[in-house]
Amino acid sequence: MPEINRVAWIGRALIVGRGGLGTALADELQRRQPALDVMLCGRTLGSADDWLVDLESSQSLEALSQRLLEDPQPLRLVINATGRLHGGSLSPEKRLQQVCTDQLMESFAINAAGPLLLAKAIEPALKRDRHFHFASLSARVGSIGDNRSGGWYAYRGAKAAQNMYLRSLSVEWARRFPLATVTMLHPGTTDTALSKPFQNFVPPDRLFSPQKAASFLLDVLLEQTAEQSGRFLAWDGQEIPW
Numbered sequence: 001m002p003e004i005n006r007v008a009w010i011g012r013a014l015i016v017g018r019g020g021l022g023t024a025l026a027d028e029l030q031r032r033q034p035a036l037d038v039m040l041c042g043r044t045l046g047s048a049d050d051w052l053v054d055l056e057s058s059q060s061l062e063a064l065s066q067r068l069l070e071d072p073q074p075l076r077l078v079i080n081a082t083g084r085l086h087g088g089s090l091s092p093e094k095r096l097q098q099v100c101t102d103q104l105m106e107s108f109a110i111n112a113a114g115p116l117l118l119a120k121a122i123e124p125a126l127k128r129d130r131h132f133h134f135a136s137l138s139a140r141v142g143s144i145g146d147n148r149s150g151g152w153y154a155y156r157g158a159k160a161a162q163n164m165y166l167r168s169l170s171v172e173w174a175r176r177f178p179l180a181t182v183t184m185l186h187p188g189t190t191d192t193a194l195s196k197p198f199q200n201f202v203p204p205d206r207l208f209s210p211q212k213a214a215s216f217l218l219d220v221l222l223e224q225t226a227e228q229s230g231r232f233l234a235w236d237g238q239e240i241p242w
Contacts, residue, residue, distance in 0.1 A: 010035045011074035016053050016118060017081030018042030021137070021190050024210035025081055028218055037073055055082055055114035061121040068125035075125045079221075080118055080136035084110045085155050092152040104154045111158035116165040131179045135221050138163055138184040138232060145241030163232055163242060170230030181229045183221055187213045188235040208235070 013036045015026040023040060030038040040046065041053035041064075051067070054060040068075055084090060090106055093099050115136040126132055141152055142159025163184055170182035190213040208216070216235040224231065232240045 009033045009076050011037070011076040012068075012071055013038045013077040013079075014041055014051070014053075014075075014122070015039070015079050015081055016041045016055070017083070017137075018044070018046055018050070019081065020210040021187060021213055022079075022081030024214035025079055025217065028211065028214040029077075029079075032218060032222075036076065053118075055080075055118055056109055058117075061117055065121040065124055068122060071125070074127070074130055075122060075132065076130075077133040078118070078122055078135070079133075080115045082110060082114055083137055083139075090154070092155060094151050096153075099153050104157070107154035107158040108161065111155065112161035112165065115162050116169065119166070119169055126173075126177050126180060128177055129179065131181075131226070132177065133181050133183070133221065133224070134166075134169075134173075135183040135185055135217075136162065136166060138186055140186045140234065140240055143232070143240050143242065167230050167232075167242075174226070174229055179226050181224050181226050183224050183229070184232040185217050185221065186232070186234045186240055187217055 013029060013033070015022050015029070015038065018040055022042070023046075026038050026040040029036065039049070039051050041051040043052070043054045045052060051064070052060065053064050084107065086092060088106075090103055091098075093103075118136075119134055122134070139155070139159045140146060141156050142163055144160055147156065166182055166184055173180045173182060188208050190208050190210055213235060220233055220235065220237045223237070232242065234240055
């Protein structure tokens, strides 16, 4: 078992994103680390204990930053479990002529800018002498080296941008917060609303329940150390090419 799983973490953990995988991550993290106070954050409140956090709202992120500064508990772990592939005006493009500016900007706002702005909001609560994890859900389709089918311009491009942003963040934080670890995680195809329209193409043994995906991701994440910061990893721990 990874060393970090044998040590009881004490303090605050945030899971940002109240979808199926975010909820499963919060439940599984609380089960593994009962001394952590795990808060599930989203655009809406699921319970009186949840925190409101909207990654597309500067006011919401400023409020989060202030709340963490006033929090008596040390911030130990933040996982961004947000993402948008389809819905509303968004639909994955199959060819170039389906690309439009509004969809590119919408995907970029939530899938690329959102995780970086979340890191900016929580940074004032970090300490140089405290171990801390920041992780964000990426996607294998955001890999430039692994792209063999094309299409999905907005989503692919935004996830690739997120990877670059967080890789740069890991370099900066290595200097300023040497005990911080930044990790980009590909959860595999998970049985959530995000993947629902595309599950017919997924072998049954590769369609994970949110609970199973959360378990895999925490297995990987809680093994990482500050010396490994900035990695792009799949649910099974395998490195994904940029």
